[in-house]
Amino acid sequence: MSKRFWAVVVVVAVGLVAGARMAANAEDPKKPVVEEPFKGKVVVFAIRKDANKLTALQGPQVKRLGDTDFLMGQVVGSTGEDWRLGAVVWVPVGDLGEVVEFKDLREATRVLRLSP
Helix, strand or coil: CCHHHHHHHHHHHHHHHHHHHHHHHCCCCCCCCCCCCCCCCEEEEEECCEEEEEEEEEEEEEEEECCEEEEEEEEEEECCCCCCCCCEEEEEHHHEEEEEEECCHHHHHHHCCCEC
8 A cells, every 4th residue: 555545544543533532622502691681570561552551570581482572470460450460471572662670569569559
Protein backbone atom coordinates (compact mmCIF):
# COMPACT_ATOMS: atom_id res chain seq x y z
CA MET A 1 0.00 0.00 0.00
CA SER A 2 1.16 3.47 -0.81
CA LYS A 3 2.18 6.24 1.54
CA ARG A 4 -0.74 8.29 0.26
CA PHE A 5 -3.24 5.65 1.45
CA TRP A 6 -1.73 5.57 4.94
CA ALA A 7 -1.71 9.37 5.09
CA VAL A 8 -5.45 9.44 4.29
CA VAL A 9 -6.13 6.75 6.94
CA VAL A 10 -4.22 8.76 9.57
CA VAL A 11 -6.03 12.01 8.67
CA VAL A 12 -9.44 10.29 8.84
CA ALA A 13 -8.58 8.63 12.17
CA VAL A 14 -7.40 11.93 13.69
CA GLY A 15 -10.60 13.61 12.46
CA LEU A 16 -12.78 10.90 14.01
CA VAL A 17 -10.97 11.09 17.34
CA ALA A 18 -11.20 14.91 17.40
CA GLY A 19 -14.91 14.76 16.53
CA ALA A 20 -15.59 12.19 19.23
CA ARG A 21 -13.80 14.30 21.87
CA MET A 22 -15.70 17.43 20.86
CA ALA A 23 -19.03 15.58 21.04
CA ALA A 24 -18.19 14.17 24.47
CA ASN A 25 -17.30 17.62 25.80
CA ALA A 26 -20.28 19.40 24.25
CA GLU A 27 -22.91 20.68 26.67
CA ASP A 28 -26.60 20.27 26.13
CA PRO A 29 -28.12 23.41 24.63
CA LYS A 30 -29.56 25.58 27.37
CA LYS A 31 -33.29 26.08 27.31
CA PRO A 32 -34.38 29.70 27.03
CA VAL A 33 -35.31 31.30 30.32
CA VAL A 34 -39.07 31.58 30.54
CA GLU A 35 -40.03 34.98 31.82
CA GLU A 36 -42.86 35.04 34.35
CA PRO A 37 -43.74 38.72 34.51
CA PHE A 38 -46.67 38.33 36.93
CA LYS A 39 -45.32 35.68 39.31
CA GLY A 40 -46.95 36.05 42.74
CA LYS A 41 -48.96 39.08 41.65
CA VAL A 42 -52.60 39.94 41.12
CA VAL A 43 -53.57 41.34 37.74
CA VAL A 44 -56.74 43.33 37.09
CA PHE A 45 -57.75 43.54 33.45
CA ALA A 46 -60.45 44.98 31.23
CA ILE A 47 -61.47 43.64 27.85
CA ARG A 48 -61.64 46.13 24.98
CA LYS A 49 -65.34 45.44 24.36
CA ASP A 50 -66.34 46.15 27.97
CA ALA A 51 -63.78 48.50 29.49
CA ASN A 52 -65.97 49.19 32.55
CA LYS A 53 -65.95 45.59 33.79
CA LEU A 54 -62.77 44.67 35.63
CA THR A 55 -61.67 41.16 36.55
CA ALA A 56 -58.89 40.26 39.00
CA LEU A 57 -56.71 37.19 38.46
CA GLN A 58 -54.42 35.66 41.04
CA GLY A 59 -51.25 33.91 39.90
CA PRO A 60 -51.61 35.04 36.30
CA GLN A 61 -49.44 33.60 33.55
CA VAL A 62 -49.13 34.12 29.84
CA LYS A 63 -49.65 30.80 28.04
CA ARG A 64 -49.66 29.94 24.37
CA LEU A 65 -52.32 27.72 22.86
CA GLY A 66 -51.87 27.15 19.15
CA ASP A 67 -51.02 30.51 17.62
CA THR A 68 -52.65 32.61 20.36
CA ASP A 69 -51.22 33.95 23.62
CA PHE A 70 -53.57 33.96 26.60
CA LEU A 71 -53.53 35.62 30.00
CA MET A 72 -54.71 32.92 32.36
CA GLY A 73 -55.28 32.76 36.09
CA GLN A 74 -57.81 32.20 38.85
CA VAL A 75 -60.59 34.77 39.14
CA VAL A 76 -60.51 36.26 42.66
CA GLY A 77 -62.80 39.23 42.15
CA SER A 78 -64.51 41.51 39.69
CA THR A 79 -66.63 44.60 39.46
CA GLY A 80 -70.20 43.35 39.55
CA GLU A 81 -71.31 39.74 39.75
CA ASP A 82 -69.13 37.16 38.07
CA TRP A 83 -70.05 33.49 37.73
CA ARG A 84 -66.38 32.68 37.01
CA LEU A 85 -65.26 33.42 40.61
CA GLY A 86 -62.73 30.77 41.65
CA ALA A 87 -62.42 29.38 38.12
CA VAL A 88 -59.30 29.54 35.98
CA VAL A 89 -59.95 31.65 32.90
CA TRP A 90 -58.01 32.08 29.66
CA VAL A 91 -58.37 35.49 28.01
CA PRO A 92 -56.77 36.13 24.61
CA VAL A 93 -54.07 38.77 25.00
CA GLY A 94 -55.36 40.47 21.85
CA ASP A 95 -58.72 41.13 23.54
CA LEU A 96 -57.18 42.96 26.52
CA GLY A 97 -57.74 46.68 26.68
CA GLU A 98 -55.91 47.32 29.93
CA VAL A 99 -53.88 45.29 32.44
CA VAL A 100 -52.93 46.62 35.88
CA GLU A 101 -50.52 44.72 38.10
CA PHE A 102 -50.77 44.71 41.90
CA LYS A 103 -48.47 43.28 44.54
CA ASP A 104 -51.30 41.23 46.07
CA LEU A 105 -55.09 41.03 46.40
CA ARG A 106 -55.12 43.33 49.43
CA GLU A 107 -53.46 46.11 47.43
CA ALA A 108 -55.90 45.62 44.55
CA THR A 109 -58.96 45.80 46.83
CA ARG A 110 -57.60 48.93 48.48
CA VAL A 111 -57.78 50.71 45.13
CA LEU A 112 -60.74 48.96 43.49
CA ARG A 113 -64.15 47.76 44.64
CA LEU A 114 -63.89 44.11 43.75
CA SER A 115 -66.66 41.80 44.83
CA PRO A 116 -65.35 38.38 45.79
